[in-house]
Amino acid sequence: MEAVPTISHRQGRAPEKSTAGKAQTTARGAHDEPEILEGLARDIVSRLATTLFAEDEAPSWRRDSVPEEATPPGPISAGEGESKTPSRAEGGEASETARMSRRVRPPECDRPALLVRGTVRSGRQVRHNGDVVVLGDVNPGGQIVAAGDVAVMGTVRGTVHAGATGDHSAVVAAFRLCPTQLRIASYVSRPPEDPGGHPEYPELALVRDGVVVVQPLTSGSLTRSGPDETLPGRGGGQRKSLIGKQ
Amino acid sequence: MRQPGQVIVITSGKGGVGKTTACANISTALSLLGHRVAMVDADIGLRNLDVVMGLENRIVYDVVDVVEGFCRVRQALIKDKRFEGLYLLPAAQTRDKSAVSPLQMKSVCDELKTDFDFVLVDCPAGIEQGFRNAVAGADRAIIITTPEVASVRDADRIIGLLEADGMAEPQLVLNRIRQQMVRRGDMMDTDDVIEILAIDLLGVVPEDEGIIVSTNRGEPAVTLPGSRAGLAFRNIARRIRGEVVPFMSLEENNGLLARLSRMVRLSSG
Numbered sequence: 001m002e003a004v005p006t007i008s009h010r011q012g013r014a015p016e017k018s019t020a021g022k023a024q025t026t027a028r029g030a031h032d033e034p035e036i037l038e039g040l041a042r043d044i045v046s047r048l049a050t051t052l053f054a055e056d057e058a059p060s061w062r063r064d065s066v067p068e069e070a071t072p073p074g075p076i077s078a079g080e081g082e083s084k085t086p087s088r089a090e091g092g093e094a095s096e097t098a099r100m101s102r103r104v105r106p107p108e109c110d111r112p113a114l115l116v117r118g119t120v121r122s123g124r125q126v127r128h129n130g131d132v133v134v135l136g137d138v139n140p141g142g143q144i145v146a147a148g149d150v151a152v153m154g155t156v157r158g159t160v161h162a163g164a165t166g167d168h169s170a171v172v173a174a175f176r177l178c179p180t181q182l183r184i185a186s187y188v189s190r191p192p193e194d195p196g197g198h199p200e201y202p203e204l205a206l207v208r209d210g211v212v213v214v215q216p217l218t219s220g221s222l223t224r225s226g227p228d229e230t231l232p233g234r235g236g237g238q239r240k241s242l243i244g245k246q
Numbered sequence: 247m248r249q250p251g252q253v254i255v256i257t258s259g260k261g262g263v264g265k266t267t268a269c270a271n272i273s274t275a276l277s278l279l280g281h282r283v284a285m286v287d288a289d290i291g292l293r294n295l296d297v298v299m300g301l302e303n304r305i306v307y308d309v310v311d312v313v314e315g316f317c318r319v320r321q322a323l324i325k326d327k328r329f330e331g332l333y334l335l336p337a338a339q340t341r342d343k344s345a346v347s348p349l350q351m352k353s354v355c356d357e358l359k360t361d362f363d364f365v366l367v368d369c370p371a372g373i374e375q376g377f378r379n380a381v382a383g384a385d386r387a388i389i390i391t392t393p394e395v396a397s398v399r400d401a402d403r404i405i406g407l408l409e410a411d412g413m414a415e416p417q418l419v420l421n422r423i424r425q426q427m428v429r430r431g432d433m434m435d436t437d438d439v440i441e442i443l444a445i446d447l448l449g450v451v452p453e454d455e456g457i458i459v460s461t462n463r464g465e466p467a468v469t470l471p472g473s474r475a476g477l478a479f480r481n482i483a484r485r486i487r488g489e490v491v492p493f494m495s496l497e498e499n500n501g502l503l504a505r506l507s508r509m510v511r512l513s514s515g
């Protein structure tokens with residue numbers, strides 16, 4: 001079933017054993033799943049490195065002070081309820097709902113999310129083939145590597161890699177986003193050198209137009225200003241509001 | 247064909263005496279003198295050199311990735327944009343010293359030698375595998391010690407291990423000396439330390455509050471004009487190149503009034 005080579009095939013090395021058990025947290029899944037995840041995460045970054053890092057730099061992300069097209073919460077929650085089932089409707093509304101359903105990930109396609117209680121301290125790596133939620137901080141030197149989204153209910157000061165298996169629609173959300181480095185799929189970015197420092201409000205990081213963008217996290221952020229998605233048969237980036245279409 | 251560079255390991259035995267600070271500052275000073283310098287952080291699991299140099303945001307690959315074959319040395323090296331010719335090969339934070347073997351470190355250092363004038367390896371504290379890894383590829387060693395009994399004791403052990411390994415005689419950097427305490431007799435002076443360790447003195451660095459500020463900010467002290475420790479490290483870099491540089495005055499307060507009052511005290515005491 002595995003079309004993806006595991007680390008054990010790389011240079012004839014034995015698969016990596018997690019010797020410092022406490023230092024790494026991996027979810028129980030396929031027995032060599034963590035190795036797949038780590039191998040893939042590194043492959044993606046290396047493919048990027050040969051091109052982008054000719055100048056040896058992780059570019060800084062673009063901070064948008066206002067999320068595009070912020071909308072009131074009411075009608076959106078109705079829309080979200082609808083989008084939980086994969087849409088089979090025709091016409092313009094179908095594409096809109098399809099986009100939203102892609103963001104919300106229909107339950108039957110879901111991998112279980114990993115919830116981490118407490119702070120991820122320096123030197124600890126949390127790897128998971130799915131979404132990760134942290135109830136706590138991520139300290140400098142701590143690492144989250146997730147195939148899906150990452151949500152941190154705390155301050156991120158370490159490194160976070162969302163969409164580590166190649167999903168560039170993955171997002172990173174945190175109460176306070178001050179990471180050493182932030183990666184989404186093969187996009188690597190670091191904080192801009194703003195004299196003001198990091199904002200005190202929750203932020204959301206995603207990839208838009210080929211760059212990592214960080215914007216305030218509002219209730220409308222995920223459904224309104226979704227990451228790059230090209231819908232077949234439609235130009236990407238159209239963000240029509242569902243309000244008023246009832 | 248470029249002449250191969252020297253690999254210098256900065257070690258001490260004792261922790262917290264200033265190896266990382268010395269490595270960062272000496273490397274920066276050498277690069278300011280026009281050399282191509284690569285710093286290697288051998289403290290796997292407790293990496294600090296990247297923080298002290300202000301380069302932690304730029305780390306994508308580390309020495310463990312290189313050794314495990316995930317990337318080439320070139321990809322892991324971080325070019326410091328502030329200093330021409332200065333590069334850093336960071337350590338891994340999520341692994342530990344067992345992730346790399348002495349032979350692997352030696353091969354990394356051998357590869358770096360071909361492209362750099364100086365390769366400075368920041369050795370971790372201790373005498374176990376971390377130390378073994380760091381010295382494996384080194385041509386010479388610089389011992390860092392503070393003028394304290396415990397530190398000198400550990401440095402002596404390290405010198406013994408290096409001598410047993412057959413390494414060329416190491417040189418000493420005496421760090422964080424406080425001349426006022428030396429005068430009061432509360433702190434060992436340079437001669438006391440040399441008497442026990444019996445190796446050549448490369449330099450003496452005075453205690454300097456500014457070091458804490460500089461390491462927190464990620465700006466090496468050698469770039470700060472008023473820093474006395476920075477001046478000491480710059481002199482050390484020049485001596486490494488072979489220049490003869492007189493030792494700087496360690497007097498903490500060197501204004502005219504202070505010098506006069508010292509003269510008065512000396513003549514009356």
